[in-house]
Amino acid sequence: MKSRFESIGVYTPQRIVSTKELMRNIDCQLDLERITGIKNRRHRTISEDSFSMALAAAQDCLSNSRYNACDLDLIINTSITRFKAPLTFIIDPPMSLFLKRELGAKRSMNFDIANACAGMMTGAFVLDNMIKAGFVENGMVVSGECITPVCDTALLEIKEKIDPQFASLTVGDAGAAFILDKSPDANIGIDVIELLTFAEYADLCFGMPSDNNPGVAMYTDALQIHAVSLFKLPIYLEKVIKKHGLNWDAYDYAIPHQTAVKAIKMGIEAIGEHFEKKLEEIPEVLISVDEYGNTASTAIIVALYKALKENRFKENSQVVFIALSSGMVLGFILAMIGNLKVKQ
């Protein structure tokens, strides 16, 4: 039995902030748009927060679903940033409790998962197994990332081009959600989930309050993270394909975690080189980072949603989702996406 992506939803704030506009606020000669390929990102209003964006995404997901909130058996919130406006970090109870109450998911169990940008993929891993074990029939994984406050801090604190807060300039705010349930079709659904934590590299990226200003910051050794992932992802993918007897040529799309356009391109080229495939033989890569920035744990679902909205996605497509996050977490979800639609 497989679980499948039954529906998805996304929320992005209205306010578009271009990279050009952002870089006018920083006293540093850096062509961020050229280096990252990020043209725009969305910034929340001051009254929006992780909760409101997660809630909006959950409601959008339900509007695309055959389920109502009261049908849900489990809600897992995977936000990195569990902020209530303006910037209060809620430690307990878990944010999923508040989401459950607001949605009216009366019979749903709830908990949060924290696993950096791999949060939603981790949520899929847990929910897929809860469904297969018969503990629940369905569930929602939801995330709201109020992450641009790290960018606000970076604009105040970055002094040089090489700065651990550089990656903070690439983030954007968003909420995302998906519902998994038992697939009625033996072909459609999640075939494989493989995720590992390479904890040797657990200290390459930290998100925490700033020790210079009243805000939250993100400190990243971006070069090292990039180097580790370029080296390890192709080898790990090869082992996953071999372990599960998969046919790599059958995959239509690849949706990696959205860090930067150039980084994604280099990652895909590294995979192509490892498998001795030309670029046109590799699954088509879907991106959203150019328009939305790195939306943290929501990024992969934002990219999927964008492709569905643009009608770029064939029914019954085989997709490989590529997880990459601080921890470091690397891994893959391989699935056949059936007739997944979002409202136009």
Place this chain on the structure above:
Amino acid sequence: MATVIKATSMCMGKRVGDSSIELAARAAKDCIEKSSVNMHDIEVLINVGVCRDKNIIEPAMASLIQQKVGLNLDPTEECIEAGKGTFSFDVLNGSCGFLTAAKVVDALIRNGRIDTALITASDVHPSGKQMPDFPFTHSGAAILMGRENSGENGFKKIMIETSKSGGIGLKAYCDVSAHNNRARGAGRVDVEADYGERLQQFTLSMISEYIDLKVLNLSCIKLIIVSQPSPDFASSLSGLFGFDENSVLNVYERYGDTNSSAPIIGYHIATEENLIKESEKILIISGGAGLSAATGMYQV
């Protein structure tokens, strides 16, 4: 086939200079050493600690604990091919975190996805100091769980409930913008005046519901291990549902409120002091903010 407990350990804080990561990692190393499990066979590490050192929002505390323990830090190509590697993440459900993670591990084991998992817990104030208005005793704990292919042992149904209305009872938070540049060491826990009473009533109603499921025969329960949100929470269960006071393990008297670690510490004490023997049945009960309550029967 069952999900069973292989080993437990605990680690109390020193009151100053404590760290949630350090306490969890020390408990984890001790737990692994005491067991017959090869640490490289641990496939999943779940951390259920509520508090986070320096209010770190990423990476997962579990990955930092994994790093501290030295658990499959950088699997080589050969290790990955042989299935040796650990996936770590945090499961956050307050003082019901352990039973929630146990439910997740049970699902993974039943599906044949994994054979061995480590659950860690710890709560230290983000400043590292035992602050006077911080209700949780600095503590950490770890529990190794694994597959047992035959027998009646292991976890039976785990139930987790939240109240449908009313206040959340307890809120732990950090207003990052209110501490100038010192928010890394800041954190507050606000407790509503009627939290203890309401939580007690809510937990009792959950236990009634669990009994109605007929998962357990109450007269067979040898020991009840309870989370410790107040001094009289454990003793309040005595006399109810036929539980006598000797069958309720009161960890609060020894350690105060150990929050996410409480169920593991309770089980650890029970085994260290020979309060439970193989094939005996215990009931684990947790309650906390939300309001939330969880319970599960375990056959030793």
